[in-house]
Amino acid sequence: MTLATGLALSATACGGGSSSDDGTIVIGTKFDQPGLGLRNPDGTLSGFDVDVATYIAGQLGFAPDKIEWKEAPSAQRETLIQNDQVEFIAATYSITDARKQKVSFAGPYLVTGQSLLVNADSTDITGADSLQNNKKLCSVAGSTPAQHIKDTYAGVQLQQYDTYSACVEALKNGAVDAVTTDETILAGYAAQRPGLFKIVGKPFSEERYGIGLKKGDTELQAKINNAITKMQADGEWKAAFDRNLGAGGVTAPVPPPLDH
Structure with a gap:
């Protein structure tokens, strides 16, 4: 597993990608999307993607204070993964055939439009x-x-x-x-x-959000899929959705089946 140095819960991750002994994990997310991935004035992050990523990290053995958050703008996501700057990305990351040429995905953990x-x-x-x-x-x-x-x-x-x-x-x-x-x-x-x-209007596409990770890392992919399945089963998935997106008028959907 790729570990990286940095202060826990730092929203401005630097370096990354190199193995270290400090027991942190670097996760990419959005910093500017309220309800999904938002950096708050006090430096903490909040949102549905953040909650999903935090749950997954917990299942991988990393407590919340061992997460180093790295901003993952849409155009930079594949590069961050390919360059080992993050362990995985949860950032409204739609699973597409073109992206599968560059990275692997766990999930989907949410379907929207x-x-x-x-x-x-x-x-x-x-x-x-x-x-x-x-x-x-x-x-x-x-x-x-x-x-x-x-x-x-x-x-x-x-x-x-x-x-x-x-x-x-x-x-x-x-x-x-x-x-x-x-x-x-x-x-x-x-x-x-x-x-x-x-x-x-009505949604005019189907977007399947997945967790982006290093292409071919089937071991991590399986672990993340197991974590998503557990989060859905124990009610934490719906609770996170309602907590972060309910106020925007969107009703929690049925969790989607995972790709295998």
Whole structure:
């Protein structure tokens, strides 16, 4: 198992990848997605992905204070895994055939779908089809939702930012008309700023979130799958979902079956 040096619960991991004797584990997640992976003002992290990753780490023998968190932006996830900078990544990481060429996945631990976030007073965007009239749509470079828009909705002015939080700020300031990504991510932003945004339309894709890890590491993959199965069975999975995403108006789904 790849262990790394660093202060426990440090949100700004440095180095990483080299074996050490301090008994920590480096886990990648998002730092800017409320309800999923968010760095709080006091430096701690919270969210559904964080809770899932913390549970998995516990099953692998690492207490919460032995976790070193490393930010894993969408476009950098494969690189972080391939360069041994993290042990695994839980960061709204959709399982796709293209990504399977570079990394392996455990899970999925959540199935969601791509949706749209607009300002609360918006009336002209009601779903994906209403984006075709040269609407400015924001998503994140390297993300599955951005690629889906390119492939399916050619009439949209897609603007790609580094983070979804930057997209949400652009929406708030009127620089874009809508933000698109998975419904659970959008629900986190809507819950963070009540009354400012709303989710419109029905999900128009299926995104299967998995735990990304080193390609071919079947031993770790099996251990993580076992941990996910246990988390679902003992009620911790639903409790984590409700705690982190319930306020955004998303009801906890039935846990998905794991790939084997």
